[in-house]
Amino acid sequence: MFDNLQDKLEGAFKVLKGQGSITEINVAETMKEIRKALLDADVNYKTAKAFTDEVKQKALGQHVLTAVSPGQLLTKIMNDELTALMGGNVDELNVKANPTVILIAGLNGAGKTTFSGKLALHLKSHKHKKPLLVAGDVYRPAAIDQLEVLAGQVGADVYTNRESTDPVKIALEGIAHGKQNGNNVIIIDTAGRLTLDDALMNEIAEVKQATQPQEVLFVVDAMTGQDAVNTAKAFNDRLDFTGVVLTKLDGDTRGGAALSIKSVVNKPIKFVGTGEKMDALDVFHPDRMASRILGMGDVISLVERA
Amino acid sequence: EKTKDTFFSKISKAVVGKSTVDDDVLDELEEILVTSDVGVATTLKVVERVQKRVARDKYVNTSELNNILREEVQALLEENNSADFQNFNYTDHKPYVIMVVGVNGVGKTTTIGKLAHQLKAAGQKVVIGAADTFRAAAVEQIQLWGRRADVRVVSQGMNADPASVAFDTLQSAVANGEDVAIIDTAGRLHNKVGLMNELSKIKNVMQKVVPGAPHEILLVLDASTGQNAVEQCKQFTQATDVNALALTKLDGTAKGGVVIGISDQFKIPVKYIGVGEKMTDLQLFNKKEFVDSLFGK
Ligand SMILES: Nc1nc2c(ncn2[C@@H]2O[C@H](COP(=O)(O)OP(=O)(O)OP(=O)(O)O)[C@@H](O)[C@H]2O)c(=O)[nH]1
Ligand SMILES: Nc1nc2c(ncn2[C@@H]2O[C@H](COP(=O)(O)OP(=O)(O)OP(=O)(O)O)[C@@H](O)[C@H]2O)c(=O)[nH]1
Ligand SMILES: [Mg+2]
Ligand SMILES: [Mg+2]
Numbered sequence A: 001m002f003d004n005l006q007d008k009l010e011g012a013f014k015v016l017k018g019q020g021s022i023t024e025i026n027v028a029e030t031m032k033e034i035r036k037a038l039l040d041a042d043v044n045y046k047t048a049k050a051f052t053d054e055v056k057q058k059a060l061g062q063h064v065l066t067a068v069s070p071g072q073l074l075t076k077i078m079n080d081e082l083t084a085l086m087g088g089n090v091d092e093l094n095v096k097a098n099p100t101v102i103l104i105a106g107l108n109g110a111g112k113t114t115f116s117g118k119l120a121l122h123l124k125s126h127k128h129k130k131p132l133l134v135a136g137d138v139y140r141p142a143a144i145d146q147l148e149v150l151a152g153q154v155g156a157d158v159y160t161n162r163e164s165t166d167p168v169k170i171a172l173e174g175i176a177h178g179k180q181n182g183n184n185v186i187i188i189d190t191a192g193r194l195t196l197d198d199a200l201m202n203e204i205a206e207v208k209q210a211t212q213p214q215e216v217l218f219v220v221d222a223m224t225g226q227d228a229v230n231t232a233k234a235f236n237d238r239l240d241f242t243g244v245v246l247t248k249l250d251g252d253t254r255g256g257a258a259l260s261i262k263s264v265v266n267k268p269i270k271f272v273g274t275g276e277k278m279d280a281l282d283v284f285h286p287d288r289m290a291s292r293i294l295g296m297g298d299v300i301s302l303v304e305r306a
Numbered sequence B: 001e002k003t004k005d006t007f008f009s010k011i012s013k014a015v016v017g018k019s020t021v022d023d024d025v026l027d028e029l030e031e032i033l034v035t036s037d038v039g040v041a042t043t044l045k046v047v048e049r050v051q052k053r054v055a056r057d058k059y060v061n062t063s064e065l066n067n068i069l070r071e072e073v074q075a076l077l078e079e080n081n082s083a084d085f086q087n088f089n090y091t092d093h094k095p096y097v098i099m100v101v102g103v104n105g106v107g108k109t110t111t112i113g114k115l116a117h118q119l120k121a122a123g124q125k126v127v128i129g130a131a132d133t134f135r136a137a138a139v140e141q142i143q144l145w146g147r148r149a150d151v152r153v154v155s156q157g158m159n160a161d162p163a164s165v166a167f168d169t170l171q172s173a174v175a176n177g178e179d180v181a182i183i184d185t186a187g188r189l190h191n192k193v194g195l196m197n198e199l200s201k202i203k204n205v206m207q208k209v210v211p212g213a214p215h216e217i218l219l220v221l222d223a224s225t226g227q228n229a230v231e232q233c234k235q236f237t238q239a240t241d242v243n244a245l246a247l248t249k250l251d252g253t254a255k256g257g258v259v260i261g262i263s264d265q266f267k268i269p270v271k272y273i274g275v276g277e278k279m280t281d282l283q284l285f286n287k288k289e290f291v292d293s294l295f296g297k
Helices: A002-016 A022-041 A045-059 A071-083 A110-127 A143-154 A167-181 A198-211 A228-239 A257-265 A286-294 A296-305 B007-015 B024-033 B041-056 B062-078 B108-120 B138-149 B162-176 B193-209 B228-240 B258-265 B285-295
Strands: A100-106 A131-136 A157-160 A185-190 A216-220 A243-247 A269-274 A281-283 B095-102 B124-130 B152-153 B180-185 B216-222 B242-248 B270-274 B282-284
Touching: A022 A045, A022 A286, A022 B041, A022 B062, A022 B162, A045 A071, A045 A257, A071 A257, A071 A286, A100 A110, A100 A198, A100 A228, A110 A131, A110 A143, A110 A185, A110 A216, A110 A243, A110 A281, A131 A143, A131 A167, A143 A157, A143 B138, A157 A167, A167 A185, A167 A198, A185 A198, A185 B270, A216 A228, A216 A281, A228 A257, A243 A257, A257 A286, A281 B228, B007 B024, B007 B062, B007 B285, B024 B041, B024 B062, B024 B152, B041 B062, B041 B258, B062 B258, B062 B285, B095 B108, B095 B162, B095 B193, B095 B228, B108 B124, B108 B138, B108 B180, B108 B216, B108 B242, B108 B270, B108 B282, B124 B138, B124 B162, B138 B152, B152 B162, B162 B180, B162 B193, B180 B193, B193 B242, B216 B228, B216 B258, B242 B258
Parallel strands: A100 A185, A100 A216, A131 A157, A131 A185, A216 A243, A243 A269, B095 B180, B095 B216, B124 B152, B124 B180, B216 B242, B242 B270
Antiparallel strands: A269 A281, B270 B282
């Protein structure tokens, strides 16, 4: 796939090479290839279109100095634009309140429970907090066991109630337990749910309403395709979440969903998951994500050779 | 009531006020396919075929265009050359061994639970091997599914050697005269060489107990996955000779259009679809029904 993209862009950039300024004609072919590359990277169709139109407008009529080729100039415009779109600076988690309540939400299998464990470890070792993990998934077989095992691995407290099937009740009990136990951050894991499931979407809205969390984090798989925009929007409509967590970035997906989500809900991406182990968590870097989506390593080396 | 946006409703919007299929309409078709994760290359192929068919005609209305697009998508799936599976009965081998593989969180364990239930209902004796010994509480999860479906689960607990669990499972399946053995494996990303090699090892060990096993290597794909599913298909096939696909989470807004692109590139049949979290939420894949659901009848 990458070789393919490189070949295509190579061809497209040839059209630009050696020309004095960027014109409608010499930029059109390149934009077409870039749009295809974005779609292959799972950037949403409309987002990709808007992005290439924007880049084209910025590029048109720009005079190319002797030192740079049109291709180089275009690459820079594109990279700057995408980095800006991905959100300027790193957005920290708000954990000032005592206790701070953090609600975790997302589709089935996105990586919520794993992230909950990772976040507890992160807050413990980097922010010197005493986190409590609350097992609010009453549906998935062995979800409670899973959270307990992870809590054990990271050395965090955990609250479970195996008798109850009411996530609102468990969440409130968890907060009460945490206050008594001196936990200053309370992380509530929830069951995976699809946005078409009204009952489950209502349920998590109720958990939010009852617990009044400072942070609501939407956990999403980096491999998600075009549906990412619908899902992010549906969760945001119900929960008005405060941030996004992008998981499984240790794979080879280009992760275009990140751009789509950002452009449709405009909420900061706060963390990325980079593995199954509890320490495989990074803060989000917009510039790295931008070059990943563009396959920018390729593009830059390509322009340098031009 | 919320329903999935169907191709038909989108096509209707695209052709409203148009008298012929012009570039704008073709662009709209492209958008419809790409936004269903069909992928750029396969989309262009389908749009080109549609274009060829309508070029001669002057006027095409919504339902005609809808039918043409539907026929072309269906035709593309048919070119895969695989007949849809008709039932949950596997009698060509005993035990019939199924190894289930895929990236993290796609629904492998759940699919196994549902499949065990279906097979049991079809009168088969089933055993499950808990060879995901890595993910937290993976063994407990599959044991719970075993209890739900009322089938035996062989396990050696967490951190055991997965190949050894698979070996044990097949040995006891032979001893017990079970008809089907299903092996759960840990989720793994296809770019991790060590983990992919582990799969080959599990597979090889099984052949020592049951020659020709595993008969079915089932790659589970999540319907909401985008173009990375193509790479998953490629890498897992290289490592383990995948010969069947399952598409999960089709009860959501994602339509799983990526399997159209996949069937254009790989000749691996989709065998099962997952349509919910309950034990009964597994169906055999049917091309016509799949295309119907994309197009909204
Ligand atoms: N490689 C990799 N795997 C991950 C990452 N995050 C989570 N996983 C894996 O993804 C799978 C699903 O993770 P879970 O944490 O169980 O996901 P979940 O969202 O809680 O799932 P449900 O509760 O069933 O909806 C597990 O196999 C995890 O180990 C990541 O960043 N990288
Ligand atoms: N709605 C819906 N959820 C599903 C479906 N199949 C699986 N799930 C859910 O997806 C999540 C992950 O399922 P698992 O079966 O644990 O996935 P897995 O591939 O075994 O995960 P790992 O072993 O961690 O890699 C769970 O919450 C399941 O209930 C489906 O068809 N529809
Ligand atoms: Mg979970
Ligand atoms: Mg599993």
